[in-house]
Amino acid sequence: MRKNRLVRFLVAGLVLPLAVVLGIAVPSEAAGRAGVALSTSAGPAGASVTVTGTGFARQSSGTLTAGSSTIPFTTGANGSFAADVTIPASTAATVVVTAKSGKTSASAPYSVTYSPASTSAGRDSAAMASSAPITMAAPAQMSTTTVNLPISSDPLRFGVSTPGGPLATSELDAVATLVNENPSIVMSYKDFSQAAPIADLNAVDARGATSLITWEPWLWSGNGANQPAYALDRITAGDFDTYITQWGTALAAWDKPVMLRFAHEMNGNWYPWAESANGNQAGDYVAAWRHVHDVVAATGATNVQWLWSPNVPYWGSTPLSGLYPGAGYVDVVGLDGYNWGTAASWSSWTSPSALFGDGLTALRSLAPGKPIIISETGSAEAGGSKADWNTALVSYLAAQSDVTAFVWFHHNKEVDWRINSSTSSANALATALAARNS
Incomplete structure (x- = not known):
């Protein structure tokens, strides 16, 4: 047996070099173990993926198959x-x-994060082909009762985000009851696996309010800020163009005003679209924003207002000057800011003017003349009087002529940001909102 092995070894050692010299195709066993690698292992349907193969027979023909594509x-x-x-x-x-x-x-898997054929896209995908405004049935669990309270006509609009989103009518009704007016802006969140939320838009429109969609280019189920498939240069390269076009087409067909807040809080480091995370480089954010804007605009979605919304600047945050896409790509600018009080080890009680003052100055310098929205805010209870903070917030923002709205983050999340985390908090906000109308 040892002799036979030696003979086979010597033959292989002579045949392989000779075959290379003569240009003869060598069986794959001689070439090595075959394998394939994908340029990205996850993304939407319609994406172009570069496949690299090794270990196949030399100078041979083959077929590459991905589902129905060959x-x-x-x-x-x-x-x-x-x-x-x-x-x-x-x-x-x-x-x-x-x-x-x-x-x-050899094979490799590709995870489809969005596909117009997927059942999760369902009715929204079918609606994208329509040029008429889309009406969609509400889920069975959605309440159809709306509190009969007015939407304020004050220049400072009141908006809200609730855990259940636009279809959770009972949550929005509860907020309206707390502050004695219906919110004029309802904000929701979508990641890059979800179809354009036409049902949400219809529900908000039925309330007489405006939809503000926070559109996040990542997967909520992914690995936090480390999601290479969603790096900014992949967005700019067109990996998600099919998906983005689907959104633009759907929003254009809906044909009513909608605010789109793409890739917010980009000056932090907690999202994969931050330039300080996920392998991104300086300049990548602006390039990605402009690309997404242009793809949506190409669908004719002139009803979309683009909201650029950084976090309030803090020590160590990325300077806003390098992140602003430019006046031609932004309709409204915003700020996210929270009073954490003493709820965290690193935080202290912060007044509304101290929280937003520097950020508002920066926005006015970067985007002169653009309307401003406080796109996320809330206060903790610990460390001071939340009731007094609510009163000061409305008073401070109402005095800023270019601030047109604020959106309260009505969630019990890191801390209890909800308006009614205490009775005094809810009463104070209701009183402050009523006072701004006088």
Whole structure:
């Protein structure tokens, strides 16, 4: 047996170099174990993915398959190849990409984060093809009762975000009852796996309010700020253009005013679209914003107002000057800011003027003449009087002629930001809102 092994070893050692010299294709066993790698392992259907293969027979032809997409490839003298394949629409969460040449094959999975054929897109995807405003049935669990309270006509608009979003009518009614007026802005959140929320838009419109969608280019189920598939340069490169176009088409078809807050709080480090995270580089954010804006604009979605919304500047945050996309790409500017009080070890009680003052100055310098929205705010109870803070907030913002709205983050999350975290808090905000109308 040892002798036979030695003979086979010597033959292989002579045949392989000779075959290379003569240009003869060598079986894949001689070329090595076959494998394929994808330029990105996750993204939307319609994305173009570069597939790199190694270990195949040298100078041989093969077929690359991704679902229903099939393209040919040819390996080089070292048995490798690189080819681009388009990920097709699929109802499956994973599309297997397979390269096959002769009897040799290798595969790699691609996770589909969004597909117009997926059941999660459902009715919204079908609605995208319509040029008429879209009416969608509400889920069975949604209350259809709306509190009969007015929306204020004051120049400082009151908006809200609640845990259940626009379809949770009972939550919005509860907020209206607390402050004695219906919110004129309802904000919701969507990641890059979700279709344009036409049902949400219809629900908010039925209340006489304006929708503000926070559109986040990542997966909520992903690995926090480390999501390379959603790096800013991948967005700019067009990996998500099919998905973005779907959104633009749907919003254009809806044809009523909607505010789109794309990739907010970009000057921090807690989201994968921050330039200080996820392998992003300086300049990537502006390039990605402009690309997304242009793709949506190309669908004819002139009803979209673009809201650029950083966090209030803090020590160590990325300077806003390098993150502003430019006047032609932004309609409204915003700020997110919270009074954490003493709820965190690093925080202290912060008045509304101290919280927002520097940020408002920066926005006015970067975007002169643009309307300003406080796009997220709230206060903790610990460390001071939340009731007094609420009163001061409305008074301070009402005195800023270019601040047109504020949106209260009515969630019990890191701390209890809700308006009614205490009775005194709710009463104070209601009184302050009523006073601004006088």
